[in-house]
Amino acid sequence: MKGGPGPYVLGLETSCDETSAAVLDGDHCILGHVILSQDVHEVYGGVVPELAARAHLQKVDAVVDQALAEAGVRLDEVDFLGVTAGPGLIGALLVGVCWVKATAYGLGRPWVPVHHMEAHLFAPSLEDQKAEPPFVALLVSGGHTLLIHATAWGVYRLLGATRDDAAGEAFDKVAKLLGLPYPGGPAIERLSASGDPKRHLLPRPMLARNQRPGDADFYDFSFSGLKTAVVQLVRSLEAEGTLDSERPHVAAAFQAAAIDVLVSKTLRAVEETDCPRVLFGGGVSANKALREEMAARMGSGGELFHSSPRLALDNGAMVARAARFRFDRGEIATPDASASAAYPFPGLLSRVA
Numbered sequence: 324m325k326g327g328p329g330p331y332v333l334g335l336e337t338s339c340d341e342t343s344a345a346v347l348d349g350d351h352c353i354l355g356h357v358i359l360s361q362d363v364h365e366v367y368g369g370v371v372p373e374l375a376a377r378a379h380l381q382k383v384d385a386v387v388d389q390a391l392a393e394a395g396v397r398l399d400e401v402d403f404l405g406v407t408a409g410p411g412l413i414g415a416l417l418v419g420v421c422w423v424k425a426t427a428y429g430l431g432r433p434w435v436p437v438h439h440m441e442a443h444l445f446a447p448s449l450e451d452q453k454a455e456p457p458f459v460a461l462l463v464s465g466g467h468t469l470l471i472h473a474t475a476w477g478v479y480r481l482l483g484a485t486r487d488d489a490a491g492e493a494f495d496k497v498a499k500l501l502g503l504p505y506p507g508g509p510a511i512e513r514l515s516a517s518g519d520p521k522r523h524l525l526p527r528p529m530l531a532r533n534q535r536p537g538d539a540d541f542y543d544f545s546f547s548g549l550k551t552a553v554v555q556l557v558r559s560l561e562a563e564g565t566l567d568s569e570r571p572h573v574a575a576a577f578q579a580a581a582i583d584v585l586v587s588k589t590l591r592a593v594e595e596t597d598c599p600r601v602l603f604g605g606g607v608s609a610n611k612a613l614r615e616e617m618a619a620r621m622g623s624g625g626e627l628f629h630s631s632p633r634l635a636l637d638n639g640a641m642v643a644r645a646a647r648f649r650f651d652r653g654e655i656a657t658p659d660a661s662a663s664a665a666y667p668f669p670g671l672l673s674r675v676a
């Protein structure tokens with residue numbers, strides 16, 4: 324309910340295929356939150372950028388209106404606005420950024436550009452105030468796979484990243500191969516539940532015992548080889564005529580391989596940084612098997628923070644939360660600020676720096 328400490332922040336997310344708005348009161352009180360997932364992409368088996376931008380344009384007013392109504396806050400009571408400025412699909416990003424820029428100008432209020440992956444980093448703190456740095460963060464979404472050591476909000480050291488497909492992209496591509504709908508992650512997770520992960524052995528790319536800290540591949544990920552191994556397995560099962568009955572086992576074997584790599588690399592980071600606090604963010608962190616394996620392998624000495632599925636996937640509340648942090652540091656948009664598909668992650672120190 325309205326009436327908290329404020330400020331009231333309106334957060335808007337339109338970087339991919341969710342149109343979402345939220346009103347945040349203070350640091351973590353979500354007064355209103357609407358997430359509209361676009362369904363126009365289902366028939367294409369993936370997000371079509373031009374359709375995503377048009378769908379955002381059609382729905383953005385209604386989504387914001389509903390979030391404000393839920394919050395009981397009028398637009399002119401909003402203290403500042405935050406919007407995902409990148410990375411993402413440029414046409415989709417521009418819808419949100421132009422909407423926020425124009426609205427902020429009309430209201431005479433500031434606005435804050437937000438990095439989409441930093442917003443994912445903040446999501447767990449909306450539900451658990453202990454989800455604060457220091458932590459090792461694994462950010463796994465449809466477009467990114469990042470392993471980060473965060474020593475404070477805004478101070479991030481990049482440990483590893485994917486060299487090809489993102490983790491979520493791998494789930495989506497394997498789902499498509501198995502004839503499952505988009506988005507593939509939830510469909511793979513459901514199908515895996517009735518499969519035997521050990522029936523087919525798939526490779527664990529970039530995971531070898533002889534890697535040492537300092538080697539670039541010690542923390543990096545690669546998922547395209549795993550996807551190719553699934554392609555070959557599916558073809559041979561097809562040739563044998565057993566693909567239909569083997570589908571759950573293939574899904575389970577893929578999920579187990581992807582999770583093994585993600586958890587093993589995160590554990591390497593826990594050990595090397597001596598930081599037993601782990602945070603999962605991004606759409607793939609909605610995967611229960613991933614969270615359970617991390618918790619089991621970390622043991623009772625570690626802490627694992629993650630969001631509920633609603634806040635793990637793209638949403639406006641995490642954007643509002645990240646905007647609040649950047650606003651407090653005075654990082655208000657200048658008149659020439661805009662969207663960028665390759666928006667740099669603020670505060671991220673590269674490995675060579």
Ligand code: KG4
Nearest residue numbers: 464465466491506508509606607610636637
């Ligand atoms: O963070 P997100 O909502 O959007 C991006 O920033 O990309 O992540 C979407 C990705 C998709 O690739 C989707 O298949 C994956 O997250 N995903 C999952 C699960 N739920 C969503 N992957 C594995 N298991 C899930 N339960």
Ligand code: ZN
Nearest residue numbers: 464605606637
């Ligand atoms: Zn995302």
